[in-house]
Amino acid sequence: MKINSIIIGLSVVLTATYCGVKKSGLETPEYFPVPHYNFDNNPIAKAKISLGNNLFYDPLLSANNTISCASCHSPYAGFAHTDHDLSHGIYDSIGTRNAPPLFNLAWQDRFMWDGAIDNLDAQALAPISHATEMGSSINEVVAKLKAHKKYPELFQEIYKDSLITGERVLKVLAQFQLSLISSNSKYDQVKKGAANYTLKEISGYNIYKSNCASCHAEPLFSTYGFANNGLALDNTLKDIGRQKITLNSKDSLHFKIPTLRNLNYTFPYMHDGRFKTLREVLKHYTQKIQNSTTLSTELKNGISLTKKQQTDLIAFLNTLNDRDFVVSQKHQINRSFFTNTEGN
Amino acid sequence: MGLKTTYSCLCFLLCSFAVKAQKTTAEISFQLLFDKVPLELAKQYPVSEKDSITIDFLKFYISDITFLKEGTQVGKSKEKHHLIDAQNSSLYKTLYKVKNKNFDTITFLVGLDSKTQEKGIQGGVLDPTSQMYWTWQNGFINFKLEGESSLCPTRKNKFQFHIGGFQKPFVTSQKVSLATSGDAPIVIDVNISSFFNAITISQTNTVTSPNKKAVMVSKVLPTLFSVHEN
Numbered sequence: 001m002k003i004n005s006i007i008i009g010l011s012v013v014l015t016a017t018y019c020g021v022k023k024s025g026l027e028t029p030e031y032f033p034v035p036h037y038n039f040d041n042n043p044i045a046k047a048k049i050s051l052g053n054n055l056f057y058d059p060l061l062s063a064n065n066t067i068s069c070a071s072c073h074s075p076y077a078g079f080a081h082t083d084h085d086l087s088h089g090i091y092d093s094i095g096t097r098n099a100p101p102l103f104n105l106a107w108q109d110r111f112m113w114d115g116a117i118d119n120l121d122a123q124a125l126a127p128i129s130h131a132t133e134m135g136s137s138i139n140e141v142v143a144k145l146k147a148h149k150k151y152p153e154l155f156q157e158i159y160k161d162s163l164i165t166g167e168r169v170l171k172v173l174a175q176f177q178l179s180l181i182s183s184n185s186k187y188d189q190v191k192k193g194a195a196n197y198t199l200k201e202i203s204g205y206n207i208y209k210s211n212c213a214s215c216h217a218e219p220l221f222s223t224y225g226f227a228n229n230g231l232a233l234d235n236t237l238k239d240i241g242r243q244k245i246t247l248n249s250k251d252s253l254h255f256k257i258p259t260l261r262n263l264n265y266t267f268p269y270m271h272d273g274r275f276k277t278l279r280e281v282l283k284h285y286t287q288k289i290q291n292s293t294t295l296s297t298e299l300k301n302g303i304s305l306t307k308k309q310q311t312d313l314i315a316f317l318n319t320l321n322d323r324d325f326v327v328s329q330k331h332q333i334n335r336s337f338f339t340n341t342e343g344n
Numbered sequence: 345m346g347l348k349t350t351y352s353c354l355c356f357l358l359c360s361f362a363v364k365a366q367k368t369t370a371e372i373s374f375q376l377l378f379d380k381v382p383l384e385l386a387k388q389y390p391v392s393e394k395d396s397i398t399i400d401f402l403k404f405y406i407s408d409i410t411f412l413k414e415g416t417q418v419g420k421s422k423e424k425h426h427l428i429d430a431q432n433s434s435l436y437k438t439l440y441k442v443k444n445k446n447f448d449t450i451t452f453l454v455g456l457d458s459k460t461q462e463k464g465i466q467g468g469v470l471d472p473t474s475q476m477y478w479t480w481q482n483g484f485i486n487f488k489l490e491g492e493s494s495l496c497p498t499r500k501n502k503f504q505f506h507i508g509g510f511q512k513p514f515v516t517s518q519k520v521s522l523a524t525s526g527d528a529p530i531v532i533d534v535n536i537s538s539f540f541n542a543i544t545i546s547q548t549n550t551v552t553s554p555n556k557k558a559v560m561v562s563k564v565l566p567t568l569f570s571v572h573e574n
Contacts, residue, residue, distance in 0.1 A: 041463065041464075116480060116481040116482065117481060117482050118464075118482050119464035119465065119482060121464050121465035122464050122465050122472070122477065122482065125472060125477060125478075125479040126479055126480055128479070129479035129480070130479070130480070137479075138472045138473055138479075139473045139475070142473055165467055165471050165473065166465075166471045166472035166473035166474075167465050167466060167467040167470075167471050167472065168467075170465045170472060171465065245481060247555055
């Protein structure tokens with residue numbers, strides 16, 4: 001009797017755990033925390049991810065059909081914009097910030113470097129509408145999709161009616177972005193017991209744990225909170241960060257804490273892309289932190305690292321690069337969709 | 345089945361029928377006005393000998409229209425959210441269900457409640473193509489009014505009020521409570537000229553983000569609404 005109850009109890013727990021993992025419809029490692037994204041509002045479906053993928057790579061989203069989401073969020077760059085400090089947009093315009101990488105978004109509660117948007121579904125409205133990004137509007141996008149040769153059919157297949165709405169466009173775009181999960185780096189392999197760190201990497205891991213982990217916490221390698229990491233204000237941009245949104249001086253120079261995953265692909269670094277290499281980043285943290293009232297308390301005394309410690313730390317950071325993720329075919333452009341659609 | 349059970353069932357059926365019979369569906373309208381006449385977009389309204397006001401765009405949300413009798417809810421509108429758009433018509437009609445026509449107060453929210461705001465992208469009147477969801481930040485605009493006036497020392501004399509914000513300290517949805525005799529059909533007047541009586545647009549003419557000014561402007565909005573006197 002007792003054993004029976006235990007077995008029943010255990011199966012209930014196991015089923016619940018299984019459902020918890022499966023609830024999102026996305027494959028995630030068990031050591032990832034519970035996602036922040038509310039999947040009940042936008043249940044994951046393969047067909048929606050695929051439609052979102054097409055929209056993500058489609059320059060139709062911009063006013064003159066030249067700029068797609070992927071223009072600034074390239075899969076090979078961990079869905080960031082390699083080599084451009086500030087993002088490039090429509091009509092050769094240049095924005096004011098460095099396009100952040102897109103992956104593990106379901107675990108993030110605020111988007112944009114200043115956290116202006118707390119809802120992934122709504123995020124795409126910003127680049128679609130911004131004059132120096134895509135220069136269009138959701139109304140224009142919906143109108144173009146309605147007149148397109150292929151899209152109405154895809155919406156019909158998914159929603160069982162031909163209605164194309166702003167809500168549907170934004171939610172399928174969110175689905176594709178939610179499907180961008182990076183969890184197969186060497187760090188992940190070690191977590192899963194499928195690889196071992198080198199001595200150098202172990203040393204780097206320990207340096208990371210005592211100097212970086214409070215803001216760049218495992219396993220996502222960011223708390224995704226906001227902090228002032230002591231960068232000097234760029235006088236050409238005068239970007240005060242989160243204060244612009246909250247209008248609270250305590251948030252002056254606060255920017256979203258980026259993840260340390262995939263740094264190999266997502267350079268340059270910081271909100272304005274001012275550092276091209278990890279060495280420059282470490283030089284900042286060890287020598288160039290600007291003190292101010294809003295400086296993160298963790299950095300008040302600076303970070304002290306020898307050259308060897310920096311080398312070890314970089315060795316560990318390199319274990320966070322997920323090559324499978326950046327080359328994965330499932331996140332790439334669906335070429336067959338884009339053939340024979342010219343003129344739309 | 346015993347006699348008692350049959351009797352109980354009958355009573356239950358009769359009661360539910362009686363309750364159902366009391367509920368009626370009626371119409372409530374919102375009438376957009378400028379100085380007591382129906383609002384027309386792109387029309388120049390003189391406000392003094394030399395100055396005038398033109399409205400190009402007016403859209404706002406009304407939520408949770410509720411009917412009360414001595415403080416107790418006796419009815420509500422069928423839809424939770426309403427988007428009133430001057431482009432469509434100066435008269436917005438919607439249906440409500442009420443237990444009986446005997447109510448003394450109508451309450452509603454100008455704007456959207458925080459729960460709706462937090463839910464983000466949604467469909468119907470909340471679809472982002474309604475041009476009421478901010479693109480550069482979070483949240484819906486509750487009340488959007490744009491136009492020109494010679495009183496505005498701005499580029500092309502434009503004024504722009506995108507009144508929104510749902511997170512403290514900049515909460516901009518405002519509750520309206522109107523006393524009424526409860527005679528259907530109810531018509532609520534929305535007098536846009538009252539907005540310009542309360543806001544000095546030579547000074548306050550561009551409010552497009554959640555901030556102190558937005559909260560200040562939002563507090564004026566309830567004064568635009570009154571029950572139409574026949």
